[in-house]
Amino acid sequence: MVEFGPEFLFGVATASYQIEGAWNEDGKGESIWDRFSHTPGKIVDDSTGDIACDHYHRYEEDIKLLKRLGVDAYRFSISWPRIFPEGRGRVNEKGLDFYRRLIESLRENAIRPVVTLYHWDLPQTLEERGGWGSEETVEAFKEYAHFLFRIFREEVELWITHNEPWVTAFLGHSEGRMAPGKQDFALALRVSKNLLLSHAHAVSIFREEGIRKPIGIALNLAPIYPKTENDADRQAALRFDGCLNRWFLDPLFRGEFPEDMVMWYRRKGFPIPPFSDSESRLLTKSLDFLGINYCTRYVLEHGEDPALEARVARVPGGEYSSMDWEVYPSGMSEIVCRVSVDYSPRAIYITENGYPYPDILLPNGSVVDEERIAYLARHLASLHKAMVLGCPVKGYFVWSIMDNFEWSYGFSKRFGLVYVDYETLQRIPKQSFFWYQNVIRRRGFE
Ligand code: FCB
DSSP states (O other), X not given: OEEOOTTOXXXXXXXXXXXXXXXXXXXXXXXXXXXXXXXXXXXXXXXXXXXXXOHHHHXXXXXXXXXXXXXXXXXXXXXXXXHOXXXXXXXXXXXXXXXXXXXXXXXXXXXXXXXXEESSOOBHHHHHTTGGGSHHHHHHHHHHHHHHHHHHGGGSSEEEEEEOHHIIIIIIIIIOSSTTOOOOHHHHHHHHHHHHHHHHHHHHHHHHTTXXXXXXXXXXXXXXXXXXXXXXXXXXXXXXXXXXXXXXXHHHHHSSOOHHHHHHHHHTTOOOOXXXXXXXXXXXXXXXXXXXEOOOOEEEEEOOOTTTOEEEEOOTTOOBOTTSOBOOTHHHHHHHHHHHHHHOOSOEEEXXXXXXXXXXXXXXXXXXXXXXXXXXXXXXXXXXXXXXXXXXXXXXXXXXXXXOOOGGGTTSOOOOSEEEXXXXXXEEEOHHHHHHHHHHHHTEEO
């Protein structure tokens, strides 16, 4: 029996742009994802998040689903331009009112709200003034965070500043696969630093406000392996680990960027100034918990790309999901144990773990997603192993409660425990919904 005990938080996760829709309603400002998805050629199926799951209008129905599922907590993000249409200054009361109603209704249903402040939908006005490459955005984030801390304070169970700053920085500003779609490695590095600083400053404001709830950040972390034992592959793996994992973990727990990476980037023509002493101090005091989004490991070989000279390799005979991610359940305990040993976080939450599958709605109205159930069970069992070994894991969030707009993949990837018919917007619980419902009820599974 894999058992998690009564205190463990079972939840599900979403993000504003992926589910809300109502992209220009009730005074909401434009976000970089509105702009990006409206740009031809950026989204594989030419879709947008204009309507998405229409959660903005259907949140009551969605909370009923959460209630039926029996989750202890619900992780969602707040759309910054819904609250501050111009990024800073004027508040849009109607947008704020939506989150007031959402949080109130969750609490009435005994579901603990877990809020992510930034899950990638930056106000477009701020992007036009330099976006995350500019210090103005750091200032604006502090104001935005402060405003929400004051409004919701202890009504929110857990606060998360950023979701996957690695994705914002590198996929958004170097690869260009995500909004704002820039391709500039030096900019990506500057963005990564600004994201970390905006996190540290926001947490310091949070502490000054005296709010007695935990605050943290959600990083996408993964175990990294070299494809072969030869030196070039091993060095490539080390660098990828430096870029994906240590580039964020080291500042947050040790107050500085990893030295090997700073030197490597300098040699490549991408110098990055160190944190000042006061910035380091803020960073190392900034986490009550670490959120880990885990879905795959990476196997690396030497490559030709100018910044890292590293390339993700395919594992021969490996099991892959439709996102081309290797299914690697033991990576869950590996990454949790590694972080626990190397960085000693006070607490860990798995803030995302989920499986994309081309689900089919059968004529009898059911969705039999056995692959997803197997994926989730294997990952939960692996997580449990890390807990038995003493890692301080306090909760687990499935990505996602329902199928939604999967960024540049549009609606072509389904991650939900609930199937969404995008024609009618009808929600249909999949078999995995009932499986997870049972896991939560029994606090574990056989
Ligand atoms: C994570 C994102 C989340 C979702 C899942 C599949 O990287 O945080 O929004 O797209 O992947």
